[in-house]
Amino acid sequence: MAILVGEQTRVLCQGITGRQGSFHVQRAIDKGTRVVAGVVPGKGGHTHLGVPVFDSVAEAVAATQANASMVFVPPPAAADAIVESIQANMAVITCVTERIPMIDMVRVKRALRHSQTKLIGPNSIGVFTPGECRMGVMPLDIATPGCIGLMSRAGTLSYEAIAQTTAQGLGQSTCVGIGADIIRGIDFVDCLKLFADDDKTRGVVMLGEVGGGAEEEAAQYLKENPYPKPVVAYIAGQFAPPGRRMGHAGAIVMPGSGTARAKINRLMSAGVHIADSPMTIGSTMAEVLI
């Protein structure tokens, strides 16, 4: 089934009537994603894009057995929307919203403790199992069902890697945009564990960048646990000046840590294949899989 989402996923969309929500839900439906409900407080009882709309996540779940939620809610209300879906025991939540206040995410992370929910994002392009289910905003036509698991902190850079693995004839099992914020849901290590057990995935692409410690944690995990599949990584921001935030909230090199070089060295020592250029991600994977 690939990881996180597949044919069996029953998606609801929080904020379905908004411009972004409408646009991406329609495209997801067109390509076969099972969108079973929308949630917009005050708009319960309506139908939008052929999908029934409810006032709350709990009502939507009771009526439709939705088990995953994609959040298209603006920053001021996004954290509350995520918490509502956590409390409704959604298996997977994706949040595309950019610029959620950090203190709100602290609250979200507290709500995630002791829950079974896997949160993807925020500030994420979502999760996409080609041919089965897309939650989020990834372009549909560059992906094709296949064997590469992709996990990324970035957005458009992921599209570059998706297009390359498609061009190499490999395709993708599942693509996961873990998000570009400092405080976020699942991380590289969580994805690695899921990809390891997934029959469809033959190799894993990691797109990291400067700042934070997610790549180092992944390197540590790979060092301590023999990994059954090859991992190819590209780390963006090799020139990044220290102390400056490179667009993404999480992309900042702090004194003594988080440089691209340090991350690359750690990953290499854990047996990860490094793509030196963003244009050789697909070809590097193709070579190691032969």
Place this chain on the structure above:
Amino acid sequence: MNIHEYQAKKLLAQFGAPVSKGEPVLALADIDKAIAALPGPVYVVKSQIHAGGRGKGKFKELGQDAKGGVRVSFSADEAKANAEEMFGKTLVTQQTGPAGKQVNRLYIEDGADIETELYLSILVDRETSQVSFVASTEGGMDIEAVAHDTPEKIHTIGIDALTGITADDVAKLNTAFELTGDAAKDGETLFPILYNAFVESDMSLLEINPLVTLKDGHLKVLDAKVSFDGNAMFRHPEIAELRDETEEDEKEIEASRHDLAYIALDGDIGCMVNGAGLAMATMDIIKLYGAEPANFLDVGGGATTEKVTAAFKIITSDPNVKGILVNIFGGIMRCDVIAEGVVQAIKEVGLEVPLVVRLEGTKVKEGKDIINNSGLNVIAADDLDDAAQKIVKAVKG
């Protein structure tokens, strides 16, 4: 977003934190009035710039023997002389870089009888996703050096978001600071005040270095450095007004007005890319082909023609730019919007350097048509590799 020390202290005082009496000086003419408003006889004249290490900093215009950016003065006359000497000069500290920062604001404060100096900061700990206090008895020093040399002297205390700061947390902090008597009692009030100020004002960093115990046994906030979470300023218009734009790069301010993420760098190839990760990757590949990027610029996911035009103008206003690379992978962003913005901008500001455009993704054909039919001298590229090679070749010859 950063604010000055005097603004930070005013904010903390509003939450009830003990700070010294002080007066900001925004113009030379304010100095007398500020000194007259303070009791004396000891005054501390402090440079207000968004950088640390002020005390040890040196003024460019003054000799190496001149005193630093924070000066204790033992009379009103001495305070006045210090303030007049410091105002308008360029202070170079460990954090400003060699160019230094012009001191356009001073803060004159009542002196304090210090017994011990402590270090306190509050931040969001990335690893635990909690608001956390960092506490150390080694105040008044470079905390990174303390963390490196004597890590056992740094204590981190995470606060549960559900309960907020508890009596137990306060007790841990008092122990970490080795506080007893009146100071420990002050801590019981002060630590919750600081936690609430952090959470309610959406700070991303609150650093008090030093927090001091006075000779009379009480606690006082002697310095305060505050940064706010820019993403939360929509709910704090009064804090957003504290922004001091003279502290920031002009092009970066202009970019933020248009909601663009821009960072000036030292190279000569200007870049315009959608998505921060792809922008970094684009700069990496420019470097791979032996050239240097002049900037980082992410036009974001929802760029309009106006935004792209603004971005283009910012790039071309940099005299170091000898060539421009536009790299767009359209997802949400449509290539035709980018193409129209680029054509519009060139019509407005002209194009005196080579321009390579690489478009891919949503509406790529429409985008390419707009560029090709514009009659402008634009070099088209098939992919990022091709684009990087073409712009490097065009600039280096």
